[in-house]
Amino acid sequence: MGNRHARRRTCALAGALLVVFSARLLAHPMPNTEIAISPGAGSVVFDIAIPEPELRLALPPDLRSAADLLVEPQRSALARYFDAHVAVRTPAGANVPQVVESMTRWEAHDADVGAYQELRVRIVAPAADGFDPRHFSLHYDAVIHQVPNHFALVYLDRDFHTGRIEADLPVEVGVIRYDFRQDSTPPFDVTLAPGSAWRGLVAAVALGFHHVAGGLAHLLFLASLLIVSPLRAIERRWSLFQGWRYTARRFLTISLAFTAGHSVSLLVGAFAWVHLPSVAVEVAIALSVLLAAIHAIRPLFAGNEWKIAAGFGLVHGLAFSETLSGGGLDAMTRAGVVLGFNLGVEGAQLVAMACAVPLLYASRWRGFHALRITAMGCVVGLALVWIAQRAAS
Amino acid sequence: MIKRYRIVAILSLLGSASLALAQQPPGGGPPGGGNPGGFVLKLAPYYTNKSTPLGAVDTGAADRACKTQGYAKLQCLADLLKKGMAPALVARLQLPYSVEDGKKWSNFPPLVYHDRVGVTLGELSAPQLGVAKAILKEATGIAADEGYDEIEQILNADDFLKANSTQIGFASGNFQMAFLGTPAAKGTWQLYFGGHHIALSMTYKDGALASATPSFRGVEPFTTYNANGRDNAPLAQEQAAFAAALTALSPAEQSKARLPQTYTDLIAGAQQDDNFPATKAGVRAGDLSPDKRALLIAAIEKYVGDVRRPDADTLMAKYRGELADTWLSYSGTPSLAAENDYLRIDGPSLWLEFSMQPGRIVPGVHPHSVWRDRGADYGGNR
Numbered sequence: 112m113g114n115r116h117a118r119r120r121t122c123a124l125a126g127a128l129l130v131v132f133s134a135r136l137l138a139h140p141m142p143n144t145e146i147a148i149s150p151g152a153g154s155v156v157f158d159i160a161i162p163e164p165e166l167r168l169a170l171p172p173d174l175r176s177a178a179d180l181l182v183e184p185q186r187s188a189l190a191r192y193f194d195a196h197v198a199v200r201t202p203a204g205a206n207v208p209q210v211v212e213s214m215t216r217w218e219a220h221d222a223d224v225g226a227y228q229e230l231r232v233r234i235v236a237p238a239a240d241g242f243d244p245r246h247f248s249l250h251y252d253a254v255i256h257q258v259p260n261h262f263a264l265v266y267l268d269r270d271f272h273t274g275r276i277e278a279d280l281p282v283e284v285g286v287i288r289y290d291f292r293q294d295s296t297p298p299f300d301v302t303l304a305p306g307s308a309w310r311g312l313v314a315a316v317a318l319g320f321h322h323v324a325g326g327l328a329h330l331l332f333l334a335s336l337l338i339v340s341p342l343r344a345i346e347r348r349w350s351l352f353q354g355w356r357y358t359a360r361r362f363l364t365i366s367l368a369f370t371a372g373h374s375v376s377l378l379v380g381a382f383a384w385v386h387l388p389s390v391a392v393e394v395a396i397a398l399s400v401l402l403a404a405i406h407a408i409r410p411l412f413a414g415n416e417w418k419i420a421a422g423f424g425l426v427h428g429l430a431f432s433e434t435l436s437g438g439g440l441d442a443m444t445r446a447g448v449v450l451g452f453n454l455g456v457e458g459a460q461l462v463a464m465a466c467a468v469p470l471l472y473a474s475r476w477r478g479f480h481a482l483r484i485t486a487m488g489c490v491v492g493l494a495l496v497w498i499a500q501r502a503a504s
Numbered sequence: 505m506i507k508r509y510r511i512v513a514i515l516s517l518l519g520s521a522s523l524a525l526a527q528q529p530p531g532g533g534p535p536g537g538g539n540p541g542g543f544v545l546k547l548a549p550y551y552t553n554k555s556t557p558l559g560a561v562d563t564g565a566a567d568r569a570c571k572t573q574g575y576a577k578l579q580c581l582a583d584l585l586k587k588g589m590a591p592a593l594v595a596r597l598q599l600p601y602s603v604e605d606g607k608k609w610s611n612f613p614p615l616v617y618h619d620r621v622g623v624t625l626g627e628l629s630a631p632q633l634g635v636a637k638a639i640l641k642e643a644t645g646i647a648a649d650e651g652y653d654e655i656e657q658i659l660n661a662d663d664f665l666k667a668n669s670t671q672i673g674f675a676s677g678n679f680q681m682a683f684l685g686t687p688a689a690k691g692t693w694q695l696y697f698g699g700h701h702i703a704l705s706m707t708y709k710d711g712a713l714a715s716a717t718p719s720f721r722g723v724e725p726f727t728t729y730n731a732n733g734r735d736n737a738p739l740a741q742e743q744a745a746f747a748a749a750l751t752a753l754s755p756a757e758q759s760k761a762r763l764p765q766t767y768t769d770l771i772a773g774a775q776q777d778d779n780f781p782a783t784k785a786g787v788r789a790g791d792l793s794p795d796k797r798a799l800l801i802a803a804i805e806k807y808v809g810d811v812r813r814p815d816a817d818t819l820m821a822k823y824r825g826e827l828a829d830t831w832l833s834y835s836g837t838p839s840l841a842a843e844n845d846y847l848r849i850d851g852p853s854l855w856l857e858f859s860m861q862p863g864r865i866v867p868g869v870h871p872h873s874v875w876r877d878r879g880a881d882y883g884g885n886r
Binding site (some may be wrong): 165168169255258260261289292293294 | 765766767768769770771773778779780781782783844
């Protein structure tokens with residue numbers, strides 16, 4: 112994966128109290144707070160995960176004992192708590208007004224303490240005059256002000272401008288901890304390596320291209336649908352070549368329908384937090400390959416290939432969006448990622464389609480029947496193996 | 505005919521779509537993504553997960569081979585352990601002196617903390633285990649429930665957890681011993697022994713004990729547990745001594761000693777060297793009555809007593825001399841029996857912390873505690 116190098120490059124964070132741990136040294140004396148930073152075009156998203164039992168210890172007594180922190184009036188009080196204990200400042204010391212965008216509860220797991228309830232708080236520091244999302248200081252002491260042994264690990268999550276766009280393990284960049292020698296929680300200075308929107312777009316295109324080029328299931332699904340584009344179903348059997356006009360029309364309709372399908376679900380997946388379990392999506396994709404390959408042996412839905420292409424295109428798009436899911440990218444940056452990623456997907460699809468053209472030409476010959484059935488038989492077998500494997504995982 | 509296939513196609517599409525939707529987690533995906541602090545849940549091969557009950561180990565041969573006393577015996581035992589040991593094992597037991605390696609201790613089991621140095625007890629033969637046990641006894645003393653006996657019981661706790669949990673990595677055989685620097689008449693070296701809930705750091709310089717800290721002790725379960733053929737309660741005496749010192753305080757002294765913050769763990773624990781507050785908090789021992797000071801001294805002795813005499817006496821004399829300027833503070837309740845109960849003794853040199861935490865494997869509570877010395881940790885080397 113090329114993005115591994117990109118990740119190395121982008122974690123060039125520097126700061127006054129910035130300690131870079133090796134991942135192996137990561138140790139939780141108890142579940143601690145984790146802050147994932149995602150710098151955007153002008154704004155910064157902070158995804159903060161706090162163990163609820165530790166948070167409650169730090170809240171005012173009336174809030175501490177409330178049954179549910181996420182219903183009113185506790186919810187507003189909690190938002191005010193974060194307003195009081197989180198501040199983003201420019202290097203010059205100017206306060207950047209931030210917004211508590213969402214608060215949700217999540218079941219977390221830790222090797223030492225087992226399962227526990229975790230609150231996930233998303234705070235956004237929106238674009239503002241003089242605010243550089245790559246150079247600021249984070250004044251954070253939620254929980255820590257009252258439970259001084261508690262600490263917050265800080266991670267760099269998505270960073271479009273340096274090409275860190277994939278859903279992957281964030282890179283740990285430091286820790287916010289109470290300093291007993293100073294008797295305070297020092298601000299955490301964030302200085303990110305410079306980047307550009309162009310770099311992010313290029314990374315998104317490359318990611319999309321590699322995702323399809325390296326994803327045999329996507330290619331085989333499309334190939335299985337396209338292989339019958341020159342053919343006509345006559346009495347439950349496939350004919351031979353039906354002419355270039357006929358072929359071109361069907362070839363383009365199927366391709367475009369697939370593009371439309373995966374573009375829509377990619378967009379929805381990337382923006383609307385439609386998060387499907389990847390196992391289910393992977394199984395559905397394997398099923399789509401199976402169905403398309405069977406159809407290419409014996410017509411099942413002749414003339415309606417485009418509907419299947421569009422319908423299962425939606426499923427394939429969900430798998431794409433899985434790659435981009437999570438992380439706090441602002442809308443503009445996310446749009447850039449989706450655009451670039453889709454361009455890459457189209458590029459790979461075009462290359463695959465170009466490779467398929469000689470095959471279409473071969474459909475003039477009688478031997479094409481045997482070729483098609485053998486090839487598609489193999490695809491059916493492969494799809495069945497995938498279904499079994501993916502369902503078992 | 506065509507219609508039927510269309511139905512099949514639509515059904516399978518709907519089927520896979522509903523399968524996908526049915527498995528969707530409630531409330532949609534987390535905005536924060538996956539688990540950023542994910543652990544590598546894998547143990548190095550020298551963690552054999554074997555039980556090596558030290559109580560059953562015979563030190564007779566080691567004692568006969570090293571008949572001297574004190575440091576000479578320790579040096580003799582260290583040489584004896586290395587003699588005849590496989591070179592690959594010696595290479596992990598005998599390391600160059602380095603404070604950096606000395607700092608590689610933790611309260612965590614090896615599944616969570618991976619950087620400890622040394623050979624594991626599980627790798628040692630029966631005679632070698634005898635020597636290792638003799639080393640621990642020589643370094644930490646033989647009083648009941650203190651020193652070596654306390655260590656044996658904390659190791660037994662891991663065998664108890666091994667028998668009562670599915671998590672791997674708990675086992676007395678997973679505890680490690682290392683010599684940082686060569687045990688000799690001249691020069692500096694540190695005896696390291698540690699594992700889950702234990703860190704022993706004894707630094708020797710030119711044949712004398714230079715430091716017995718940092719020294720970490722914790723145990724789960726905290727209630728008396730039967731393991732390896734005996735009842736164990738290694739830190740019950742420590743908790744009782746601390747609670748006695750706190751409950752003896754008058755209400756006014758208690759309110760002065762109470763810290764405004766909440767502590768769910770130690771602040772000067774593993775990898776938090778020199779994390780001492782700039783100003784001392786609580787009540788000053790010099791302002792307490794002699795009987796209350798005596799209770800404080802008794803509590804301190806529970807930790808300093810994990811060092812073999814007469815070294816323990818030397819250390820106690822130092823801490824007694826600094827007692828007037830030693831501060832006592834706590835958070836939670838003075839009985840130190842409930843979750844988040846916390847105690848701190850902070851002197852010019854002495855640093856003691858005790859933190860009661862929820863049980864991680866066994867329901868109830870379990871303590872962590874650390875003894876440090878502001879000037880002498882790791883032999884005063886940094």
